[in-house]
Amino acid sequence: MKNPMIQVKNLIYDYLISKNEDEEPERHRAIDDVTLTVETGDFIAILGHNGSGKSTFAKQINVLLKPTSGTLIVGGMDTADEKNLLPIRQTAGMVFQNPDNQIIATIVEEDVGFGPENIGVPTDEIWKRVEKSLSSVGMLHYRKHSPNRLSGGQKQRVAIAGVMAMKPDCIVLDEPTAMLDPAGRKDVIATVRELNEKENVTVILITHYMDEVVFADKVFVMDAGRIALQGTPREVFSQVEKLKEIGLDVPQVTELAHELKEEGLPLPDGILTPEEFREEIEKLWQSSAEMSPTSILKEADLKSRLSIRSI
Amino acid sequence: MREITIGQYYPAESVIHRLDPRVKLVGTLVYIISLFLFKSFSCYFVVAAFLFTVILLSKVPLGYILRGLKTIIFLLLFMSMFNLFFTPGDVVYWKGGPFQITDAGIRNAGFMALRLILLIIGSSLMTFTTTPNQLTDGLESLLKPFKKLGLPVHEVAMMMSIALRFIPILMEETNKIMMAQMARGASFDEGNLIQKAKSLVPLLVPLFVSAFRRADDLAMAMEARCYHGGEGRTKMKPLRYQSRDYIAYVVMLLYLATVIFTGKVLYL
Numbered sequence: 001m002k003n004p005m006i007q008v009k010n011l012i013y014d015y016l017i018s019k020n021e022d023e024e025p026e027r028h029r030a031i032d033d034v035t036l037t038v039e040t041g042d043f044i045a046i047l048g049h050n051g052s053g054k055s056t057f058a059k060q061i062n063v064l065l066k067p068t069s070g071t072l073i074v075g076g077m078d079t080a081d082e083k084n085l086l087p088i089r090q091t092a093g094m095v096f097q098n099p100d101n102q103i104i105a106t107i108v109e110e111d112v113g114f115g116p117e118n119i120g121v122p123t124d125e126i127w128k129r130v131e132k133s134l135s136s137v138g139m140l141h142y143r144k145h146s147p148n149r150l151s152g153g154q155k156q157r158v159a160i161a162g163v164m165a166m167k168p169d170c171i172v173l174d175e176p177t178a179m180l181d182p183a184g185r186k187d188v189i190a191t192v193r194e195l196n197e198k199e200n201v202t203v204i205l206i207t208h209y210m211d212e213v214v215f216a217d218k219v220f221v222m223d224a225g226r227i228a229l230q231g232t233p234r235e236v237f238s239q240v241e242k243l244k245e246i247g248l249d250v251p252q253v254t255e256l257a258h259e260l261k262e263e264g265l266p267l268p269d270g271i272l273t274p275e276e277f278r279e280e281i282e283k284l285w286q287s288s289a290e291m292s293p294t295s296i297l298k299e300a301d302l303k304s305r306l307s308i309r310s311i
Numbered sequence: 312m313r314e315i316t317i318g319q320y321y322p323a324e325s326v327i328h329r330l331d332p333r334v335k336l337v338g339t340l341v342y343i344i345s346l347f348l349f350k351s352f353s354c355y356f357v358v359a360a361f362l363f364t365v366i367l368l369s370k371v372p373l374g375y376i377l378r379g380l381k382t383i384i385f386l387l388l389f390m391s392m393f394n395l396f397f398t399p400g401d402v403v404y405w406k407g408g409p410f411q412i413t414d415a416g417i418r419n420a421g422f423m424a425l426r427l428i429l430l431i432i433g434s435s436l437m438t439f440t441t442t443p444n445q446l447t448d449g450l451e452s453l454l455k456p457f458k459k460l461g462l463p464v465h466e467v468a469m470m471m472s473i474a475l476r477f478i479p480i481l482m483e484e485t486n487k488i489m490m491a492q493m494a495r496g497a498s499f500d501e502g503n504l505i506q507k508a509k510s511l512v513p514l515l516v517p518l519f520v521s522a523f524r525r526a527d528d529l530a531m532a533m534e535a536r537c538y539h540g541g542e543g544r545t546k547m548k549p550l551r552y553q554s555r556d557y558i559a560y561v562v563m564l565l566y567l568a569t570v571i572f573t574g575k576v577l578y579l
Contacts, residue, residue, distance in 0.1 A: 062535050086537050089523050094535040100531035101525050106320055110444045113547035118537040126547045144322065148479050162536065 003076060005170050005202045006038040006061060006092075011070035012055055013225075030056040032225035033070070038204065038218075040169065043196045045208045045213040045233075048222035049247050052204045057222070058174045061204065062094040075169055090119055092170040093163030097178050100147075101154035108150075108158050109134065109143040115166040126165075133164035136199065137191050153184025157191055164195065170202040171195070177209060185209070210237075210251040214272045221246065238269035253277045319479070321439040327369035328440045331556040332449025334563075339437045341563050342561050346426055346433075349574030355425055357573050362433055371439045378436050380428065387427055394420040438475075445548065447472035451541075452550055465541030473529070481522060488517050 011034045018025035030053045038044050048054040059065045060072055063079045075091040077084040093115070096102045105111035109130050116126045127145040129166065137157040143291055146153055156176050163171055173192065177185040189212050196203045219236045221229040223246045229236050236241070237250050240258045249255070257271040257280070265284065271277045327335075332390060366373060380387075398420075400413025438446065447468040454464045489499060492513060499510050 058532075063537060064531055067480065089535060089537045090548065094532075096532055096535075098525075098528055100480055101528035104473065104476065104529070104533060106443050108440065110547060114533075114538075115536040117545055117547055120543045120545050122545060123547065123549055126545065130547070139389075146320070146322070162382075166536065272348065 001129075002036045003040065005040045005042070005075060006036075006204075007073040008034055008036050009071045010035055011057075011072055012068050013053075013060065013062065013065060014068045015056075026071045030225055031060070031067075034222075034225070034227055036220060036227060036230070038170075038202060040202055041196075041200050042217045043193070043203045043215065044205065045216035046204065046222060047208065047210070047219060047236075047248060048206075048211060049208060049248055052222040053225040054222045055174050058094065058172050058204070058206050061092050061170075062170050063088050066093075080088055086119065090166050091168055092172055093166055093168035094186065095156065095159050095163055095171065095173045095176050097175040099152050099159060102149045102159050103155060103162075106144050106148075107143075108147060109138065111147065111158060111160045112143075112165050119166060129165040129167070130161075132163040134158075136164060136195065137161045151184055152180045153187040156180065156184065156188045160188070160191060160195070164199075164201075168201065170204065172204045172206070174206045175208070176205075177207065177212065185212075208248070210249055210254075215253060221248065223247075233272055234270035236270075237272060319438065320442050321375065323370040323440075325368060325370040325440070327365060328437075329555070330440075330559055331550055331552055332441050332445040333453055333550060333552075333557045334358060334559045335437050335441055336446070336449050336453055338559065339434055341567055342433045345567055345570045346429055350422055351574055354570055354574045355422075355429070355571050357566075358429055361437075362429060363397065365436060366432075369436060369440050370437065376432055376435065380431060383427070383431055387424055390427065391420040391424045394423050409534060435512065436520050443472040443475040446475075448546065448550055465544075469541075477522075477525070480525075481518065483485045484521060484578070485514065486517055488514055 012029070013027040013031040015030050016025040017028055017181055032053070036058065046054045046057065056065065060067060060079065061074060066080060072079045074088045077088050078092070079088060091212050103111050104114050112130045112134055113126050116129050121129065122211045130143075131140065134143055137160050139154060139157050139161060142150065142154065142158075147158060150158065160171070160173075160176075171192070175191075177188050180188065190206065193205055193215060195201045200257055205216065207213065216233055217227075219231065219233050220227050221236060221243065228246055229239060229242060240250050240255065243250055250258070251272060253274050253276075254271055257267050257277055258269075261267045261269075267280055267284070271280060317510070342358075342362075345354075348354070366376065395412060395416050396410040398413055398416035400415030401413070402414040403411055405412040405413075441449070450471065451464055451468040454462065454468075460462045493499070497510065497513065499514070501507075502510075
């Protein structure tokens, strides 16, 4: 029986906002009674719009913030205990949104070595780790380069390598693709998925891009500091109306399927990828020999929309 | 503004690049001292010859180095003019009000310009050939004795290296802000000096705000990667003297001897 990577119980976090020196600071609840468990080796996605508390939650895992009340256990260690600070940060590495603001050194390999240096890894071992983690994100070729000359996606992969060099069991990525172009986004997500599959690193991906969530083992949707929805991507994205209520989109293809279903087409809930959608439509097409003229027209319209999408 | 090359690392494979950063730091110090030891053209000839040899060895293109001088051209002109017009001397060539041009003035102005140029080139050569991290390590190791006096050596060194890392990023940011404001009709190169200075205010405010935000982000990223000061930290690239470093020290001593010798014997 594996131990869970992260156990959260009734976690509450309040930001204190003091406008005036003498006044009692105002309390703003960022995380409101969150309870969840992340199993070791899982790929977890946390969704939510701005201000939903998802970034605050990420910072809790890395002990950049401490719970106001409730408990948070990372790899068997309580984040409230001061002496667990460094071990927890080593266990659960963190990648931030802005690629420029998290690279410390002026040479890629020196930056990747920064984490191991901090935790007192011997020199020979640092070199081994740097090489290994740079090649695991496909950036070994750039080891002598200056980070300034890399693209956003490449910088973000260097940042991931920097975390991997500390041999974490878990990586928390706080909107790692928010500032990247589509190509960079794809690269980063592919890298993260590969680390999850090959190195069995637990991944907690915080994002507001729905497309990145489709591959997750489990999705948590946060709204106003609470967990509003949770489950597999299929379960979560089946609830299109509820997601929209929270102010979130669903993947484009899921939305299309949902709308078609509303129009009366017998499609299943929670279609996540274009391939899946095509399959379902083709099934429909084959079984519609005795269709009425109007529904055939509808299907024709659908076909053209489908072919546009596949371009 | 885009062309500030001072303080930037120029990647290349050369003897100078491979030298221990401590050697380069001490070398730069020796070099700067040698510049101020004497006031004779023969000395500057030795200094320039030495500098030129080091530049050749370092494989940093000369043009690239000279580009760095562009930024100090005003300072250079100002200092030279000051010396040219205000130095009293035996032979007065021209006099007008408080201004005068004398033989000593011309000599001083020339020396001043030469010194400054040699100083800038020499010290920028150090940053061209040493990565900020190496520089920091070198400085930290050289200043270690002062730690006992309560000087936060590691912290200062870390701050320096981060400052250097963010120069190009802030530069790029300045350009972006400038362009965004120019797109809305601001102009940065019109009017007199005061107007120009005033037009910089709306540029500097957002720049500072963003720099603070970056600092906050960076501090968090460093903490997240277990940074907790210099205590218990290991080094990826620890400093160990090689034979070439000892040779460099000897060369340095020889150089200093040559400068002193030239200064004393050939007074020109």
